[in-house]
Amino acid sequence: MAELTVIKELNFKSETKPDWCPSCGDFAVLSGLIKALTKLQIEPKDAVTVSGIGCSSNLPGFIRTYGYHSLHGRSIPVATGVKLANPNLKVVVTGGDGDGYGIGVGHFIHALRRNIDLTYLVMNNQVYGLTTGQVSPTSEIGYQTKTTPQGNLEQPINPLALAIAGGATFVARAFSGDPNHMAEVIAQAIEHKGFALVDIFSPCVTFNKVNTYEFFRKRVLKLEEAGHDPANLQQAMEKALMWGDKIPLGVFWRTERAVFDQAKLSKDLPYPADWSGQHGLDDKTFNNLLAELR
């Protein structure tokens, strides 16, 4: 208990109340993120939450950190710019399955291989909620929505397998029905150096009557209790492909790889966000650049 006493109370509470539907899975993600940031003692001023568009992408408005609520599908590029400009910031990207695995999936894949130091929390409810219930890239085959009245024909994306194959260095899954476990997983993801994905089952109580709290409660198992070795790529992939009666939660895959950091290339100079001056180039540098053109 001694370690608890050094933890400082940090104020992440926003004055804006979330407008999510009562018992939406996203409430648990918001409190899980606040718990994780508090545990890691990251000051609100040094944290940045970046999102796209969707119910879950409203999260930056409900937490007291610097925030950027960007366009649909573009959270990862914005967050990449923030992190590259100021590597001292802790940047957490939040969004949904439509935002990240649908319209923004191209950016997701490139962030994986780049291994930029971002934490990506995807509130995956397998449906488009804000637009009132259309099929999503993670909807299961046969799932009926407004746009798939005869049932979904498309194979859902498997974000965990995709992330492992794509070069992510931290891949995990959590569930809004188990908030303490989720907070622990999010804390590990934030601590991880490199791109960390946490796919979170965050049920939509309004539009998804199939993948409910109850649906997941019956199926989830914890990898850390099942003797899983997150350093084993083959095991990680096998667990990522598990679906059906047993669905794993926890850290699937964790490895170390060089973190993408352009600022390192010019290590004696200030970070882009910290630079200031009346002229971008000193006289000597200016004249050297001019001489290159002679």
Added chain:
Amino acid sequence: MNSKIVDIWIAGAAGDGVQSTSEMLAKIAARCGLHVYIYNSYQSAIRGGYVYAQIRISAKKIRTPSDRWDILVALNTDSIERHKGWVKKEGVLIFNCDRAKAPGGLTGIGIPISEVVSNPLMQNTVFLGAACALTGLPLEKFEKAILEVFGKKSQEVKDANLKAAKEGAGRAKSLAGRFKLPVSDKSHILITGNQALAFGAAEGGVRFYSAYPMTPASGVLHWMADHAAKLGICVMQAEDEISVINMAIGASFAGARSMVATSGGGFALMTEAVGLAAMTETPLVAINVCRAGPSTGVPTKTEQGDLWQVLGAGQGDYPKAVIAPLDVEDCFYMVQHSLNLADRYQIPVLMISDLLLSEHNETLEALDPKRIKIDRGEWAGTNGAGQFLRYLYTPGGVSPRAKPGMPDQYIFTAASDDHRESGTLISDVDTDPVERKKMMEKRMRKMEGILKEMPPNVLIGEPKADLTLVGWGSGCGILTELVARAKEEGKKVNALAIRSVWPFLSKEVAGVLTKAKGVMMIENNFTGQMAKLIRQETGFEIPHLCLKYDGEPFYLESTWPMVQKALKGKAQAREVILTPYGLAEDKG
């Protein structure tokens, strides 16, 4: 002063070394205090396509490509056929007489390459030696250039090339000095529009640059990547242009001066995020280096066809500025001005360049690093009292900024949804027409301030004239040359070169046009896009449009007759110019 222009064309297949040879010649001339203008005509093929470069050299500043050559350096036999008809009086052809003969009526310096050098790759050096002899460019300067180019190679290679250059000069002895240029001790810089934009941006404090490769904007990315580590600029090649602009917006939100450049297709992908920058009041400079569209269009050819795309970028009404630099030198200063405008008004500033402006090399005598100082605009923290409101309603529409890492009291969330002064959303569940109206008006109020800081347009020539030509952006080059030609011929012609595109300097432009005796628009596009903007903003309808949309820029010799027509009152409402030596002739 001898102000004659010597036109040297170097032509061959892609991969023959047209570009490297032309740049070497240009560098030699620039180091002799001469002005140079290079225009490359190339295609998207890396090897095998047909390529030529025009190198124009003179003691005076040159502003356009030309229609005719004095010296044709034929790197293959095909190029002799293509260009023989466009020779000026006294023109001289330099060619390999192992493979070809000079066509009848042309003066030729045929050099048997197989006899002169052991390695046929040295042909270009031999020919350059001959060109130097014809123009009186000193061989010592040429030697220095060879040593630089082959610096890392063995002494043997350097010696062989020097010998080859002397051989070439020797073979041209009988015609030496025919196109003698006035060499001096001065040395000019040689720079492209893209380099000027990148160099200017570095001087303007850009510390984040992202891009996706796209002709003809890639030159900016190349300069940035090459200098990034040394200057502390974070340079990102992203997965697409959508990512490019959103990264730059993220970096700017974090506090870095940020810029992106692309061409029309990439700009089309960026446009949603241009509105994002405006909505979140995040400063950004985005450059569209236009090429001939629509769609993939003619990727390696020039056009001024994106004016309305840039004006209409993104959904909704939002404040922005659009600036079209007039020439290479203007690129260096206007990018700095744009960066200051972006920061001072927390808006996207869009710049329009084009292939002609961005990729041609020209000489400048100097660039002044002191002319424009960095101004990052208003930041929070100067008066700490009260609650911080990131989007505070102010008379000028600009609210002091904050950035992540600043003390807790400044914490805010920037949102693409419309919002109140504090940043909380006015959308979804909670709708607020009153605040929405106020916030729209706050943002749009910025336009009044921006209008006062737009760079003046340029009137070329005397205030009173019989004919006023109008152009914009890179069109300034041909306008300047046409006004000069008119003066030589005793005609009263002036020209208005527009670089402030949005907000439009309506009063000033209307003032010039309503007083003019005759007006003709000169634009590198099909519809006369700037003429339409002028009508929209001033009510003045320009009676004659002189247009060109064949992928090539305006050339003096083929444009001048249109001016003569207009002076005689015989110009049609719509006059279209076709490049006279078109690679494919107009058969119908």
